[in-house]
Amino acid sequence: xxxxxxxxxxxxxxxxxxxxxxxxxxxxxxxxxxxxxxxxxxxxxxxxxxxxxxxxxxxxxxxxxxxxxxxxxxxxxxxxxxxxxxxxxxxxxxxxxxxxxxxxxxxxxxxxxxxxxxxxxxxxxxxxxxxxxxxxxxxxxxxxxxxxxxxxxxxxxxxxxxxxxxxxxxxxxxxxxxxxxxxxxxxxxxxxxxxxxxxxxxxxxxxxxxxxxxxxxxxxxxxxxxxxxxxxxxxxxxxxxxxxxxxxxxxxxxxxxxxxxxxxxxxxxxxxxxxxxxxxxxxxxxxxxxxxxxxxxxxxxxxxxxxxxxxxxxxxxxxxxxxxxxxxxxxxxxxxxxxxxxxxxxxxxxxxxxxxxxxxxxxxxxxxxxxxxxxxxxxxxxxxxxxxxxxxxxxxxxxxx
Amino acid sequence: xxxxxxxxxxxxxxxxxxxxxxxxxxxxxxxxxxxxxxxxxxxxxxxxxxxxxxxxxxxxxxxxxxxxxxxxxxxxxxxxxxxxxxxxxxxxxxxxxxxxxxxxxxxxxxxxxxxxxxxxxxxxxxxxxxxxxxxxxxxxxxxxxxxxxxxxxxxxxxxxxxxxxxxxxxxxxxxxxxxxxxxxxxxxxxxxxxxxxxxxxxxxxxxxxxxxxxxxxxxxxxxxxxxxxxxxxxxxxxxxxxxxxxxxxxxxxxxxxxxxxxxxxxxxxxxxxxxxxxxxxxxxxxxxxxxxxxxxxxxxxxxxxxxxxxxxxxxxxxxxxxxxxxxxxxxxxxxxxxxxxxxxxxxxxxxxxxxxxxxxxxxxxxxxxxxxxxxxxxxxxxxxxxxxxxxxxxxxxxxxx
Numbered sequence: 001x002x003x004x005x006x007x008x009x010x011x012x013x014x015x016x017x018x019x020x021x022x023x024x025x026x027x028x029x030x031x032x033x034x035x036x037x038x039x040x041x042x043x044x045x046x047x048x049x050x051x052x053x054x055x056x057x058x059x060x061x062x063x064x065x066x067x068x069x070x071x072x073x074x075x076x077x078x079x080x081x082x083x084x085x086x087x088x089x090x091x092x093x094x095x096x097x098x099x100x101x102x103x104x105x106x107x108x109x110x111x112x113x114x115x116x117x118x119x120x121x122x123x124x125x126x127x128x129x130x131x132x133x134x135x136x137x138x139x140x141x142x143x144x145x146x147x148x149x150x151x152x153x154x155x156x157x158x159x160x161x162x163x164x165x166x167x168x169x170x171x172x173x174x175x176x177x178x179x180x181x182x183x184x185x186x187x188x189x190x191x192x193x194x195x196x197x198x199x200x201x202x203x204x205x206x207x208x209x210x211x212x213x214x215x216x217x218x219x220x221x222x223x224x225x226x227x228x229x230x231x232x233x234x235x236x237x238x239x240x241x242x243x244x245x246x247x248x249x250x251x252x253x254x255x256x257x258x259x260x261x262x263x264x265x266x267x268x269x270x271x272x273x274x275x276x277x278x279x280x281x282x283x284x285x286x287x288x289x290x291x292x293x294x295x296x297x298x299x300x301x302x303x304x305x306x307x308x309x310x311x312x313x314x315x316x317x318x319x320x321x322x323x324x325x326x327x328x329x330x331x332x333x334x335x336x337x338x339x340x341x342x343x344x345x346x347x348x349x350x351x352x353x354x355x356x357x358x359x360x361x362x363x364x365x366x367x368x369x370x371x372x373x374x375x376x377x378x379x380x381x382x383x384x385x386x387x388x389x390x391x392x393x394x395x396x397x398x399x400x401x
Numbered sequence: 402x403x404x405x406x407x408x409x410x411x412x413x414x415x416x417x418x419x420x421x422x423x424x425x426x427x428x429x430x431x432x433x434x435x436x437x438x439x440x441x442x443x444x445x446x447x448x449x450x451x452x453x454x455x456x457x458x459x460x461x462x463x464x465x466x467x468x469x470x471x472x473x474x475x476x477x478x479x480x481x482x483x484x485x486x487x488x489x490x491x492x493x494x495x496x497x498x499x500x501x502x503x504x505x506x507x508x509x510x511x512x513x514x515x516x517x518x519x520x521x522x523x524x525x526x527x528x529x530x531x532x533x534x535x536x537x538x539x540x541x542x543x544x545x546x547x548x549x550x551x552x553x554x555x556x557x558x559x560x561x562x563x564x565x566x567x568x569x570x571x572x573x574x575x576x577x578x579x580x581x582x583x584x585x586x587x588x589x590x591x592x593x594x595x596x597x598x599x600x601x602x603x604x605x606x607x608x609x610x611x612x613x614x615x616x617x618x619x620x621x622x623x624x625x626x627x628x629x630x631x632x633x634x635x636x637x638x639x640x641x642x643x644x645x646x647x648x649x650x651x652x653x654x655x656x657x658x659x660x661x662x663x664x665x666x667x668x669x670x671x672x673x674x675x676x677x678x679x680x681x682x683x684x685x686x687x688x689x690x691x692x693x694x695x696x697x698x699x700x701x702x703x704x705x706x707x708x709x710x711x712x713x714x715x716x717x718x719x720x721x722x723x724x725x726x727x728x729x730x731x732x733x734x735x736x737x738x739x740x741x742x743x744x745x746x747x748x749x750x751x752x753x754x755x756x757x758x759x760x761x762x763x764x765x766x767x768x769x770x771x772x773x774x775x776x777x778x779x780x781x782x783x784x785x786x787x788x789x790x791x792x793x794x795x796x797x798x799x800x801x802x
Contacts, residue, residue: 400473
């Protein structure tokens with residue numbers, strides 16, 4: 001990919017506007033009966049019309065064959081090499097519940113688990129306790145006092161919680177305490193670098209107190225922590241692209257990812273129609289909008305083909321209002337594929353549609369996996385999208401004389 | 402891209418011949434009425450016939466979305482990573498007027514500018530003085546004496562000149578003296594590395610003397626210097642490819658770029674017909690020919706669609722004489738796109754045609770942006786062209802056993 005350091009040198013602010021519409025988990029696989037994917041099954045007259053006027057292609061979010069998590073998938077869309085900028089599991093867990101991580105916080109993903117009398121793990125997920133039970137236990141653990149630092153224990157879902165330490169001199173170079181198998185005792189936190197020894201001591205202090213508190217809450221009588229991490233040091237989109245970017249999203253994780261790269265967060269919890277309303281209201285205040293549509297991915301993960309088709313059709317119906325704003329550049333794509341047949345994220349490349357006055361339209365007659373395959377953009381890494389969007393918005397000067 | 406160091410190991414000299422015809426600014430955008438680009442509008446029976454026999458594709462000179470200057474655009478065509486081998490603005494300015502830079506020369510791009518009585522810049526371009534006035538002032542500045550070094554002040558156009566220092570112990574790690582805004586005083590030259598302090602002192606001595614000489618030449622009463630640079634350290638094409646390469650070009654910039662990579666320069670100032678005549682005359686003396694057609698780019702920069710069409714048709718008419726020579730490999734492409742609608746270089750990928758006996762012909766029936774889109778070469782970085790040309794000329798042995 002073209003280096004961010006170089007993009008920064010040639011990017012320039014201008015009044016032109018870019019809208020990037022991310023349909024989470026957009027790409028799919030054909031239904032065995034019809035031979036058509038979710039996107040190909042959906043009735044999408046407006047998307048197809050835009051595909052005719054625009055230029056299409058397929059993106060690899062990370063690399064061919066690699067299934068991205070939401071973090072790498074989105075970072076790539078925003079132009080950041082997902083192999084260079086990595087987001088720790090702990091940080092992602094905290095972002096996912098909307099916790100406002102500060103620069104020096106250390107976050108980890110936590111599991112409640114079951115240990116026997118010898119302290120050996122018998123169930124790494126404590127029989128998947130209810131989320132209500134998780135909330136109750138998190139409240140108990142939140143009372144733990146640690147010298148010099150604050151700790152946060154935040155319920156996520158079932159046996160999962162987020163653990164955050166806040167204070168000075170905290171470091172995240174710690175191993176997981178989760179041995180990833182039953183029959184073994186949890187590992188103590190141990191520092192991978194000397195500088196993190198102090199943090200390891202604090203974590204072990206916390207685990208000891210937690211173990212005492214949880215003793216009478218079998219099966220959730222112990223905790224496992226993994227993915228200790230801090231917020232990554234990412235240059236902001238305004239620094240690199242000279243943009244004033246905004247995110248329109250409903251789910252905490254995506255707001256958190258957008259915040260990581262310096263976007264202003266505009267909440268819209270009511271689906272695509274409300275998101276477009278927010279976009280319209282704030283259209284004069286920003287020159288880049290990331291609009292996130294969650295439910296295509298959720299439907300894919302649930303294996304619900306028809307529901308995913310409907311979500312795509314809802315996006316199509318909302319498109320005219322977006323087009324009315326006449327953005328200079330429109331990008332429509334996804335952060336990864338979520339085929340309903342696989343009930344999860346997949347490695348398949350994701351359809352991409354770019355529209356601008358200067359896009360050199362191709363022969364794509366519809367927005368679909370198969371039409372995008374012969375599109376004019378070819379098959380490109382997702383990290384190429386931002387340079388292309390910037391170029392089409394005439395926000396990049398020449399590279400070299 | 403495949404590394405030059407590895408190409409060097411597998412390249413071998415052979416009698417086969419490669420002709421690379423570079424139509425500057427070849428790629429375009431559709432005319433809004435006809436929906437056809439400049440290349441698609443041009444009547445090009447010989448190019449189309451060659452496209453049928455050959456294999457087509459699209460190249461990204463630098464990276465998707467990135468608009469290349471002539472320097473990076475050409476380096477990529479010659480197989481050099483334009484991010485690894487960069488050409489300073491000062492060097493390019495000197496090359497552009499045909500100045501023979503030596504290895505340790507330090508070159509900068511100069512502007513005549515206007516300063517007020519306090520020494521603050523009121524016009525960075527001195528009201529765009531005439532080229533005649535520029536020549537007069539350069540002659541005056543050429544009289545400046547500096548201890549131990551020679552200086553050259555070479556008129557370019559209007560307020561622009563090239564400045565070159567020649568001597569021992571010169572270094573180019575200097576900031577621009579141009580603050581890039583009015584109301585500020587020019588910066589003194591300052592060394593970014595200690596080793597360049599001596600050069601900074603010399604430059605400041607020159608500027609002081611220039612300021613005295615120019616005082617009575619308002620509005621051109623001061624100079625600004627930027628892009629201090631030396632010739633980049635580039636391995637020659639004969640070293641890497643075992644070729645005896647020659648450049649057939651009319652404009653100084655392109656001769657300069659070709660010289661940078663070790664080509665012999667064969668001047669031809671009378672357009673494509675004369676270039677093909679020179680090619681024919683010298684055909685036995687070299688095994689690689691870079692032929693540069695400037696006027697497609699000039700027409701594009703002027704926004705003159707019809708003139709660009711005509712230049713392409715002139716190239717087409719000259720093609721039979723080139724084909725008569727029966728080169729083993731013919732490459733026809735551009736160093737970047739220059740759509741007339743944008744009146745400048747652009748980021749759009751550039752049509753590529755490769756013909757050889759062994760090219761595995763595709764289904765492209767014409768030489769055009771749209772036909773190249775589904776061509777057999779796909780969409781590739783421009784740096785892949787030289788390995789493909791070398792392979793088709795049977796000048797590359799196996800990589801690995």
